[in-house]
Amino acid sequence: MTTALTPGTAELVTDLADGTILTADVAIVGTGAGGGAVAGELARAGLDVVMIEAGGPLAGSRPGAHIRNAFPAEAQLETHYGPEVWNSLTPYAGGKERFDAMRGALAIHSVGGMLSYWSHMCASPDVETETEPAIPAPSMRDLLERSRRLLWANLDIEAPGVRQHRVLAAVRQAFPGLPAGREVQQLPVAMQRTAAGPIEFAGIDALLTPGETGGAKPVRIVAGHPVRHVEPGRSAGSGATVTAGASGGSGRVQVQAATVVVAAGALGTPQLLHASGIRPAALGRYLTDHTQLVSRVKLRDDLLDGVPADDPTFSVWIPASSARPMHTQISRGWITSSPILADLPSWQTADIGQFTGVDPRPENRLVFDPVHLDGFGLPRVSVEFSLSRADRDRATEMFADHYRVAEAIADFGYALEASAMPAGTSLHLMGTHRMGSRDDGTSVTDSVGRVWGHDNLYLAGNGLISTRNAGNPTTNTVALGLRTADAILGRPTRDAS
Ligand SMILES: Cc1cc2nc3c(=O)[nH]c(=O)nc-3n(C[C@H](O)[C@H](O)[C@H](O)COP(=O)(O)OP(=O)(O)OC[C@H]3O[C@@H](n4cnc5c(N)ncnc54)[C@H](O)[C@@H]3O)c2cc1C
Known part of the structure; x- marks a missing residue:
């Protein structure tokens, strides 16, 4: 059958x-x-x-x-x-x-x-x-x-978003001078809008x-x-x-x-x-x-001011390149382990996800x-x-870098709890x-x-x-x-x- x-x-x-x-x-x-x-x-x-x-x-x-x-x-x-x-x-x-x-x-x-x-x-x-x-x-x-x-790697659906625009600008300002094509940019998401209206992934x-x-x-x-x-x-x-x-x-x-x-x-x-x-x-x-480091942060008030209720989700990317051995994505995630941020409305938060490679x-x-x-x-x-020692050195560099990324967007009146995940968690x-x-x-x-x-x-x-x-x-x-x-x-x- x-x-x-x-x-x-x-x-x-x-x-x-x-x-x-x-x-x-x-x-x-x-x-x-x-x-x-x-x-x-x-x-x-x-x-x-x-x-x-x-x-x-x-x-x-x-x-x-x-x-x-x-x-x-x-x-x-x-x-x-x-x-x-x-x-x-x-x-x-x-x-x-x-x-x-x-x-x-x-x-x-x-x-x-x-x-x-x-x-x-x-x-x-x-x-x-x-x-x-x-x-x-x-x-x-x-x-x-x-x-x-x-x-269906798509930029159009999130591009008009208020948070997309502001978070991208803030991170760009904090990470200038990256190699051509590997600058801070919007991260494409595998989704499309159906003829009937809703988004499908x-x-x-x-x-x-x-x-x-x-x-x-x-x-x-x-x-x-x-x-x-x-x-x-x-x-x-x-x-x-x-x-x-x-x-x-x-x-x-x-x-x-x-x-x-x-x-x-x-x-x-x-x-x-x-x-x-x-x-x-x-x-x-x-x-x-991929050795993985994640945190959830509350976005700064100036990034949230006047954000409409129907603001699309956002995805900002600092690609890995000869200048940076780590991948960074800033997006709205679907899980947090932070007890401090769990009570905040999710639209006020962003998840910073970073990966670095293993030899x-x-x-x-x-x-x-x-x-x-x-x-x-x-x-x-x-x-x-x-x-290896080199793998752990890259992870150490990623921890410092994670703080820099958070500095660009986070309200430090709230916690920054970066978790280094056990090997394999990257899936x-x-x-x-x-x-x-x-x-x-x-x-x-x-x-x-x-x-x-x-x-x-x-x-x-x-x-x-x-x-x-x-x-x-x-x-x-x-x-x-x-x-x-x-x-x-x-x-x-x-x-x-
Ligand atoms: C929650 C989650 C979030 C992720 N997010 C991202 C992301 O944002 N971006 C990204 O790039 N990647 C992401 N990934 C990883 C991505 O999904 C994988 O990299 C990719 O799908 C792996 O594809 P694959 O074909 O190698 O393996 P798989 O998807 O594992 O496919 C292998 C298939 O083979 C089957 N199989 C195994 N053994 C046998 C057997 N003996 N006989 C028959 N069938 C068998 C398995 O059941 C499985 O269905 C994510 C993964 C998860 C789970």
């Missing part, structure tokens, strides 16, 4: 009998940002795509859509939306145990992956200092532009949009089926098989396809490859994260337990992770199946996401990102997914220009 998600975009395939074999041009494991980017682009080009997802469709929300669309009012951000997000996050594979070395790491297993819950901040990485060394700058700029368009429905050409085949999504084995076949054209089991049951489903893309998250992708006997030396290693080091890694299985029937994962784990330009043991894929030595096995998702970087990763991950889709479609790149 199939259920249409958004007409023409994707359909859920349910009630599959044990032993069902589906065929497709491309099988994609995981329905998050990485998988969604590849799937949408391939489907728009006319390929037949099946996605297999361990989690089920979201209850109470259109599958593939962002859950915030169900809570449209700003006032509901903290009362409804924030708690809903936190209640849906679990350590990986639906288990309860946190990783000792990364107590903040959490995941979501449902159709749309984390993209059904993300905060929609579309930071782009600095092409000079943060993007993949294996991808030439002209190609990367094109890919990032395509990614922003697909994600992007989930994988945005990535799977059929596009202007139409005629795309809807992507078929098999939910509630953790994939336990991938058999890529010997060469392109020889066919690949993906085997999944029904969650909580013994039913088995197979997808046979010419090409397989594993996009099961920064933990799930290396885990599945490992379970399938595909174990390049760098697999699961070079795990990176990729092979000893920061995932470990796979060959004996014990997790909730998906795969080898249980544990994490070995620590910050931006990266690097565990990193790309590279040579098969020298330090990378898992080439620069289009193809696993070294396997013609028809590609990887997508945050785990591909090989660099130390500081901004929210999704715009980058979607850009890399588009490059993978281009490669599968045999499209030329701009690498040589």
